[in-house]
Every structure is written in C-alpha cells, then in structure tokens.
Amino acid sequence: MKWPTSVPIRQLALIFISSALVLMSLVGGFALHEMRGISRDLMHTNQAAARAELATAVEQLSNRIKTQAEMLARWDETRQQLAVPEYYAYWRNQRVYESSMLSRFAHIALYDQSDALLAAPNPKNSFPAKLPTEVSPHFPTSWLRNEAGSVVLYYAFPVYSDGRRLALIGHGLIRLNYMAELLNQSNFRFTDPASIKLKLQPGASLPTADLLDKTSFNARVSPEQMRFQAVFSRALLALLVLLVLTALLGFIAHNRLLVRPLRQLSEDIDAMRQGRFEPVPDQASPMQVSELENIRHSLFDYQVQLRELHGSMEHQNREFRSQARHDVLTDCYNRRAYEEDWARLREEVKAVPQGVAFLLFDCDRFKSINDTYGHEKGDRVLTLIADALVMALRANDRLYRLGGDEFAAILLRTTPAQARQIAQRCQSLLNAKKFSDIGINEPISISIGIAFCEADQINHIDELPKQADIAMYTAKQPGRNRVALFGDDVERASQTLVASRETSAVFQALATPGMIEMHYQPIHSLPGLEIKYYEALARIRHHNTLILPEAFLPVVSTRRLETGFDLAVLQQVDLDLSSKQLQAGVGVAINLTAQSISQPEIVSYLLELSRHNTRHPLMIEIAETSLITQVAEASAYLDLLRTAQYRIAMDDFGTGHSPLRYLADLPVDVIKFDISLIRKLEESSRGAQVVADFARMMISTGYSLTAEGVETEAALRLVEDLGFAHVQGFLLAHPLPLEQLVAHLATAKSGDAQPD
Known part of the structure; x- marks a missing residue:
C-alpha cells in the first residue's frame, strides 16, 4: 500500500474528527x-x-x-x-x-x-x-x-x-x-x-x-436497577449527541480559523517561490488566528530581505567556490578543480578539435628533502615550485596540484614544440629560485612529462594523463633529460617498464582476486619460543610463478599503487581469517605502506577487519623506510585503530631516514629491528655495541622489541640476552602458504601426540 506524500489539512481534520467519533462510539x-x-x-x-x-x-x-x-x-x-x-x-x-x-x-x-x-x-x-x-x-x-x-x-x-x-x-x-x-x-x-x-x-x-x-420461580426486578439502566442509557445518548454537535462545530471552526488561513498562506508561499508575492491588505474579520497572520507578514518581510541579500550571497558563493577549488598551501588549483576542468575541457575539444598538451610535473628527491629538512621546509619548497611554474605558464593556463609534490597543467591551442618550450621555461625559472634563502643548499629540480594530442586525433584525448605519467617517469630515468615528450622513443622505453613481468603481474593481481597469496611466518616469544603472531607476507602468483616482494614492490611504489595493493592484501587476509584455519589465540601482523595508512578507505576496512580480534589479535606493521607526508593525520588514524584493539609496529627499523622522529610522532607499540641491525649485533665492533645500547634504551622506554631475520643460534642468544620480546627468522621457521602452514601444524601436533 502506497501512502500519500501529502494530505490536505481539511482531510486531516475530517480524519481526526471521524476517528474521534468512532473512538467515542467504541467507548460508548x-x-x-x-x-x-x-x-x-x-x-x-x-x-x-x-x-x-x-x-x-x-x-x-x-x-x-x-x-x-x-x-x-x-x-x-x-x-x-x-x-x-x-x-x-x-x-x-x-x-x-x-x-x-x-x-x-x-x-x-x-x-x-x-x-x-x-x-x-x-x-x-x-x-x-x-x-x-x-x-x-x-x-x-x-x-x-x-x-x-x-x-x-x-x-x-x-x-x-x-x-x-x-x-x-x-x-x-x-x-x-x-x-x-x-x-x-x-x-x-x-x-x-x-x-x-x-x-x-x-x-x-x-x-x-x-x-x-x-x-x-422468578426473581423480582430491582427498581433501582431499572432506574440505573434508564439513566445510563439517556446519559449515553445525550453524550453521543453532544459529541456529534461538538465535532460539527469543531469542523466549522477548524475550517474557518485554520484551513482558510493556511490555504492563503500556502498560496502566498507559492507566489514567493515564483517571485510574484505581494502583500495582501488586512481584511476585517471577526475572528483570526494571530500566529498565522504573524507568519504571513513575517514571510513577506523575509522575502524582501532575501531579495536584498541575494546579490551578496551570489558574490559569496563565487568566493567559496573559488576557495574550494584552490590548494591551501600553494594557492594553485587543487585536484577537485582539475577533475572538473578536465571533464569540461575534454567535451569542449571534442566539439571544437584543437591541439592539447598535458604537462605533468614531479619534484626530484622530494622525499629526501622532506626527511632531511622537515615538513615545514618541504612545504616551502612546494610553494616556491608552484610560484615558478605559474610564472612560466601562459596567462590563461592553469596549474593544478594533484597531490604531494605532483603538479599538472593543460595547454590548449598549442603544439608539441610550444609545450616543450613552456616546460623548459618552467625549469629555467625554477633553477633561478634561491632555495638557499630558506636553508636548503642542495639543488632543487623537477621532472616533466608531456603528452600531446593532435586536433585530428582528439578521440584519444582520454589517454593524455596516462601518457604524461609514462613520459614523466621516463624523464626520471638515468641518462634522460628532465623533460620528456611522449612519443616513439618514450613509448618504446616505457613499454619495457609497463610490459615487464612484475608490472604485468601487479596490474593483473589488482584486477584479479586470488592472485595475491599470503604466506605466514611465525613470530616467537622470548623466552620459550612460543608462537604468538604470524606475519602475513604478500606474494603474487603469476603463471604458476611466485613473485616475491623485492620484485613487485618497486612497481607498486613507482606506479603509486600502494593504496590499491594494500586494500587487496587486507581483503585476502580477511578471507584467510574468515576460513578459521589458523589456530585461535595466535595473532596476525599485517604490513601496510605509510601512504595507505592515511587513506580513509584503508582505515575503514581495517575497522571492519577488527571483528577478528576476538579470535586473532591483530597488529599493523608500517615500514620505517616509507615516507609519511602527513604525520598528524596518520597519527590520528593510528590512534583510532588502537581503540579498535590493533597494535602498531614500526617495521624494518634502522633502514630509513628519520626513525626517531617517527617514534616521537606516531603511536607505536612494537619496534621490529631490521635484519641488518641483527647481523650488526653478531659483529665484534663498535656498531654492535651501539645497536645493543639502543635496544636497551628502547626497552627501558616501554617499547616491545622484535628481532627480524634471526638465522643463527648465536643471534638468537644475543637478542634473548638483550631482552627482546619476540623473534622471527629462517632459523625458526620459513613463511608458508596458509594450506601448507595448517598441514604442517597438524603434522607437528600429531607427532607430539605419538608415544615416545
């Protein structure tokens, strides 16, 4: 049954009065x-x-x-x-x-x-x-x-x-x-x-x-009973007649005092909506609802005020829209403006064909600069780069900041030669900037990728961003110029990159569920060597060949696929945990890139994944080698995940650029010493003493330490003596697929059950 979306007030009154009469009839x-x-x-x-x-x-x-x-x-x-x-x-x-x-x-x-x-x-x-x-x-x-x-x-x-x-x-x-x-x-x-x-x-x-x-015999009829019945019947009849008269009078009063004024008020509002509302002179009436009259007069006053404010509001809306399309740091256009302009420009050039060039800018070695000089200096570098690029572009060209240190520009009515000339002018103006004034003494440069679409090939305009991306990464290769135009030579060079086994495997794995295969390596507690966690390590199964992380992670990083790849890893871990093949009570550690931890979709999936915490305590491992560009936002997300019973671990500690800074800014529970530091402990040198003293200091400040890559009995004794809480490495166990791990555990359990 479909209910009406709106009901006239008169009909509501009839329904109410009828319901009241029916109710009173039922009561009677x-x-x-x-x-x-x-x-x-x-x-x-x-x-x-x-x-x-x-x-x-x-x-x-x-x-x-x-x-x-x-x-x-x-x-x-x-x-x-x-x-x-x-x-x-x-x-x-x-x-x-x-x-x-x-x-x-x-x-x-x-x-x-x-x-x-x-x-x-x-x-x-x-x-x-x-x-x-x-x-x-x-x-x-x-x-x-x-x-x-x-x-x-x-x-x-x-x-x-x-x-x-x-x-x-x-x-x-x-x-x-x-x-x-x-x-x-x-x-x-x-x-x-x-x-x-x-x-x-x-x-x-x-x-x-x-x-x-x-x-x-028959009983006498009580006179009092007869009188009671007669009086009650007359009273009930009189009450029903009174109710009917009251309902009739109420309907007439409701129609006079409410229905007519509300209908007039509705007509006035419709007239306001159409911009033709005029005040109605007061009409003499014996009875009026003062509140309704006040509303009608107030609506007219508001209409007059709205007309006066309409002009200023349009001006403010234009300013707000402009602010919403500009980047706060560099004052150039942001990604939202880029997406809107790019969608509009594609339709325009398809209607009126013309040459279009897409320029993609990326700052070289910005990660090292940001880690070395700090985020404040890094933000200042981005501001100076944006100023140089805006000055180099033509008057009607727009510069967009797509994210991080990546910028883009779209040039209309141009040629490849003019686009290259503008790109070279961008580099020249950037080279003229004095970055030493902000305390940076090393040179700052950018790599520029250019993709061009001729007017007679305008149907291929949608490929320009991808082509410019390939050209930009080609420009970053050793021996290349800092400006690269997508063409035959760049396309051939990029095909080697794009068509490589690892690159093809990564893209197929993201598009095909099940190609990412999780191997689980035990993490043992010290002392006792009891299995407390399994570290979930990603592998890609490509044409019956297992591709390891050292082969495909550079492709993920180069193609900026960290978020998509980490999401696929979380989905596979979710499937494995849902199968309930791992023994209950043993936790699972999941590796994530620092770039992903600030993405809402990753955090949302992690919160959903936390339902497994009751059976398997979960821990997130963030590689210390990754660049965390938004430390405050990442810290807030990690605090949120800790409230969902996640533990936070700093992975590969000792291989990055600013480990102490990350420890100070991020809510970390566990520090995982990289294999390089564990091997240093086995040496008889000053470096071994430094690593040992640093481990003791970390333990004294409340961190739980895990030793990675333990491959010898000597290393195992050393980390146990230093007070490490957990240990993992080939000495104890190799990573295994879930099915093999379950079979191995079952075999080991049955072996323990055999009589001596």
Whole structure:
C-alpha cells in the first residue's frame, strides 16, 4: 500500500474528527456492554437471593407443620377423640381452630389403629378412607399431591396413649393447601410470588425432600436497577449527541480559523517561490488566528530581505567556490578543480578539435628533502615550485596540484614544440629560485612529462594523463633529460617498464582476486619460543610463478599503487581469517605502506577487519623506510585503530631516514629491528655495541622489541640476552602458504601426540 506524500489539512481534520467519533462510539458501546454485563450480574445475584429466600420459606413452613403435628399428637383431646370419637366432627371442624392448633388453610383427620378414618370426611376436604400404605407407623411422613390443579401437602404423624410413646392408638393426617399457606406466611422480597409454581402433574405425588427442585420461580426486578439502566442509557445518548454537535462545530471552526488561513498562506508561499508575492491588505474579520497572520507578514518581510541579500550571497558563493577549488598551501588549483576542468575541457575539444598538451610535473628527491629538512621546509619548497611554474605558464593556463609534490597543467591551442618550450621555461625559472634563502643548499629540480594530442586525433584525448605519467617517469630515468615528450622513443622505453613481468603481474593481481597469496611466518616469544603472531607476507602468483616482494614492490611504489595493493592484501587476509584455519589465540601482523595508512578507505576496512580480534589479535606493521607526508593525520588514524584493539609496529627499523622522529610522532607499540641491525649485533665492533645500547634504551622506554631475520643460534642468544620480546627468522621457521602452514601444524601436533 502506497501512502500519500501529502494530505490536505481539511482531510486531516475530517480524519481526526471521524476517528474521534468512532473512538467515542467504541467507548460508548463498551460502556453499554459493561452496563449490560452488570445488569446480568445483578439478575444472577437476585436469582440466587430469591432461591435462598424461597428455600427458607419452604423450610419454615415445613417446620411449622411439624410443630403443629407434634402439638396435636400430645394434645389430650386428640387422644380422647381416638378413644371416644363421639364429638369427633365438632373437634375436627371447630375445636382444632379455636385452640389455634391449625391455620385456616389446613384440615385434619384421625385414623384408628386399623388405619381407618374415624368418621366420614368433611365434604369440603377429601381425606382418604384408609391411611396410605407409605405412611410409617411410628414416624411422621409427608408428601405433596396435585389434586384438581391444587397442590396439597399431607403430613401423617403417630398418636400414642401417653407421653412415653409406648402404646400407638392411631394416626393424624394434616391436609394443607400448600401454595396458599406458603404465600400467606411469607413476605417475599426477592421472589415474585406470582411466579412460584410447582411442577407436578395432576394426580401425581411428590416427596417433600424434592419440593424445592420441582419449584419454579422468578426473581423480582430491582427498581433501582431499572432506574440505573434508564439513566445510563439517556446519559449515553445525550453524550453521543453532544459529541456529534461538538465535532460539527469543531469542523466549522477548524475550517474557518485554520484551513482558510493556511490555504492563503500556502498560496502566498507559492507566489514567493515564483517571485510574484505581494502583500495582501488586512481584511476585517471577526475572528483570526494571530500566529498565522504573524507568519504571513513575517514571510513577506523575509522575502524582501532575501531579495536584498541575494546579490551578496551570489558574490559569496563565487568566493567559496573559488576557495574550494584552490590548494591551501600553494594557492594553485587543487585536484577537485582539475577533475572538473578536465571533464569540461575534454567535451569542449571534442566539439571544437584543437591541439592539447598535458604537462605533468614531479619534484626530484622530494622525499629526501622532506626527511632531511622537515615538513615545514618541504612545504616551502612546494610553494616556491608552484610560484615558478605559474610564472612560466601562459596567462590563461592553469596549474593544478594533484597531490604531494605532483603538479599538472593543460595547454590548449598549442603544439608539441610550444609545450616543450613552456616546460623548459618552467625549469629555467625554477633553477633561478634561491632555495638557499630558506636553508636548503642542495639543488632543487623537477621532472616533466608531456603528452600531446593532435586536433585530428582528439578521440584519444582520454589517454593524455596516462601518457604524461609514462613520459614523466621516463624523464626520471638515468641518462634522460628532465623533460620528456611522449612519443616513439618514450613509448618504446616505457613499454619495457609497463610490459615487464612484475608490472604485468601487479596490474593483473589488482584486477584479479586470488592472485595475491599470503604466506605466514611465525613470530616467537622470548623466552620459550612460543608462537604468538604470524606475519602475513604478500606474494603474487603469476603463471604458476611466485613473485616475491623485492620484485613487485618497486612497481607498486613507482606506479603509486600502494593504496590499491594494500586494500587487496587486507581483503585476502580477511578471507584467510574468515576460513578459521589458523589456530585461535595466535595473532596476525599485517604490513601496510605509510601512504595507505592515511587513506580513509584503508582505515575503514581495517575497522571492519577488527571483528577478528576476538579470535586473532591483530597488529599493523608500517615500514620505517616509507615516507609519511602527513604525520598528524596518520597519527590520528593510528590512534583510532588502537581503540579498535590493533597494535602498531614500526617495521624494518634502522633502514630509513628519520626513525626517531617517527617514534616521537606516531603511536607505536612494537619496534621490529631490521635484519641488518641483527647481523650488526653478531659483529665484534663498535656498531654492535651501539645497536645493543639502543635496544636497551628502547626497552627501558616501554617499547616491545622484535628481532627480524634471526638465522643463527648465536643471534638468537644475543637478542634473548638483550631482552627482546619476540623473534622471527629462517632459523625458526620459513613463511608458508596458509594450506601448507595448517598441514604442517597438524603434522607437528600429531607427532607430539605419538608415544615416545
């Protein structure tokens, strides 16, 4: 179901009011349902009370009949009538009532010892001539009988000659109009007397024990309950009518006070958007929402102010755009401006063909200058180079700083000869700069690569940056001029570089997952030689040949592929760790170039890779020989990675240009002494003492030391005596592919399990 993106306010009001009415209807229905439930509960309570009341009345009547029978059985006149029944009729018809022995609804008859009626029965009352056989001789017996639609209660009782109940002289039988006596003696509160009926067929008899079960009745309806139901129903109906009227009035007020002003406000905003908004004079109205009117007037005031500020904002936007396209250090155009201009120029020259030259500039030996004199002097050198290049270019040409010490320029409507002349002028102006004024005494030079595209070959313009890059690196080769124009001789020379086995292998490895193969060399702890880490070493498998780092790393560095190559290495390590073939608890050390550690995509992947830290502690090794051009940024990224439980190691320590400076500026946990320093320890010279003293100093300052390239037992003893924490080298283990390493560990484990 697709919901509408916008709903008119009137429709919202209708929905709200309808929802409120539905909700209140549900509440009213629920209240009515609850009221009916309460009424049912009250009816059940009244029915139970009526049944209890009826049971009590029946029990009281039975007890009264029993009492009357006991009194008659002990009455001397009753015994006298059984002995001498001369006045029996008088006694039966008058005497028993005068003595209050029976009620007016009851009659009595006496039976002699032979169970025969003493005298003819009263015509008004039909007593049986013989006492029924079910009457017990010595115990009272009672039953009910439906006689001609009237329920009659019979109660038979024995009569003895004396109080000791020794001689039975006859029986008495009380006949009672049961329903008349029951209704006469009881004042029913919960039971409706008119509804009391006994379910007894004409001529049938019923024991008194089953009397209550055969009696049907109805409970009285409580007047309070009837009044409550009536009042509640009227109140509920009045509430519903009030809600409907309130909803109607609310809709009318909402439409008058909100919908109309908001619609007018919406029309005013649309007019503002189209630039034709004019203030509407105030209209007399009995009711207005002051906040909405204030908004409408404020919007008009803002529109006027926006028109006034529009001109200055356009000027500021132009300035901001200009700043966003300029390099902060050199004030020339930055890479963003280069990418935008290059995309635009390619379309322009394809529409209007013309000769285009692409010049690529690179400072020679800038790494050594930066390491020797520091970043502040290095930045000053870049500024002077940019000034010289801008002065050498033509008035309409732009200089772009692509990154680091690399600059570029795009020349339109030119020829190869003019492009070479401009490049040579750049070198001449740079040579005229006095770098000694900033404390640099050695010469500063640049290598320039030029690529040219003729007007009739403009479809190949996209290849100019790559061709200029090849020409620039050709210009850096020994024996070459510092300016190289891409052509047949440069192309032939570059083909040797580009088509070499190592170069081809590097590019294929970056494009083909799985060609980069990780070999793992154990790093052992001292003392004890327990495996604590594996160093992940990259190899390239090219046509079944294993290419080692010393062969392909120069290509990676020359082609500036460090970030892409390191990303491929991280992906392969991720796959290996995800396979969970390495034993848990052993860490993995990953080699990265210093250039990559400042790249956000590398840091982001490392943070994702940190999920393996729970199974394999991870360590990053940064080669000390690499140039770190952005120390502060690299330090910030390394601090971030340390919070993700990475350890940071300085690799190949002792082979670079400024090791102490990097140790002071970067958050390093581990220092890995290069094989050259380990071999120096084995010599009997002053250099061995310097290395040993330096190692002790590093340990005392809190660094953990690892000895690389340990190949002899003597070297192992030396580094252990000096206090090195870890050691690796061919003496202990060679790097192995993951499958071979796992198989080797399994074999070693099974060998340890064999009995001696």
